[in-house]
Amino acid sequence: MQRRGLQSGTTCRTSRSSVRAKILEPTSAPSAAILQRVLYLVFRSAIAASHVGLKVRLGSRELLRFPRLLLYICDLPEEKAILSLKSGKCTKSCSICDVDVQVAGAPEAPNSEERDARQCLDRQVEATNLRIEQRNPRRRLQLEKHEGAHSIMPALAGLSGLSTEPFLLYKMIGVDTLHLSSRRGRSSLCSFSLSYAISGALVGVT
Numbered sequence: 001m002q003r004r005g006l007q008s009g010t011t012c013r014t015s016r017s018s019v020r021a022k023i024l025e026p027t028s029a030p031s032a033a034i035l036q037r038v039l040y041l042v043f044r045s046a047i048a049a050s051h052v053g054l055k056v057r058l059g060s061r062e063l064l065r066f067p068r069l070l071l072y073i074c075d076l077p078e079e080k081a082i083l084s085l086k087s088g089k090c091t092k093s094c095s096i097c098d099v100d101v102q103v104a105g106a107p108e109a110p111n112s113e114e115r116d117a118r119q120c121l122d123r124q125v126e127a128t129n130l131r132i133e134q135r136n137p138r139r140r141l142q143l144e145k146h147e148g149a150h151s152i153m154p155a156l157a158g159l160s161g162l163s164t165e166p167f168l169l170y171k172m173i174g175v176d177t178l179h180l181s182s183r184r185g186r187s188s189l190c191s192f193s194l195s196y197a198i199s200g201a202l203v204g205v206t
Contacts, residue, residue: 029131032150035081039155050160068161073174083170084124084154085147092148096170117167120147127151 040047046067053064072082079095080087093101099112127143130136131151140151154169156162162169 029150029152032081032084032152036084036152036155039082040158043155043159047155047158066160069156069159070168070172071174072172073176075176079173082154082156083173084150084152086144086150090148091145095173115170117163117169120149121153121157121163121169123147124149124151124153128153
């Protein structure tokens with residue numbers, strides 16, 4: 001944590017392995033559930049602090065600060081995994097807008113609306129409850145198909161500011177440029193490693 005500038009950042013690097021294939025890029029509901037559970041265990045303190053605040057001393061003053069997740073840099077598979085969205089064939093293949101897979105890449109695609117975090121999460125909550133209660137599987141599958149999401153809540157949605165005003169859950173994703181191919185073999189470098197960064201801002205209140 002940096003007291004000056006009110007920002008904190010963390011960078012992690014994970015080697016490519018079978019763990020990444022099974023956990024960081026889940027294609028099934030059980031794998032997605034494991035990943036979201038792990039994310040919750042990692043971020044549970046930050047999730048609580050984002051709502052009730054965290055007391056920090058700055059010189060002779062005691063500040064109440066609220067962590068916010070503003071940017072998550074990753075490639076497409078990790079992006080889908082973190083947001084608990086399906087990475088396979090589904091109606092809504094984009095993580096940030098509601099473009100239909102049939103028109104993705106077409107001239108009309110840029111006219112699509114942004115994903116509505118509140119609406120998407122409300123449907124995901126309903127689907128998750130149906131899965132837990134093991135009832136109305138047809139309705140659950142309809143909800144999954146409509147949003148292209150697993151019936152599992154994304155752990156990061158618990159952070160204030162992502163599932164509450166200003167609803168940044170689908171807007172805080174950034175592209176990892178290391179995963180873009182280049183003539184100098186940048187893509188080959190990324191085939192051996194996964195990198196992502198989490199940047200946050202702390203807002204101080206006296």
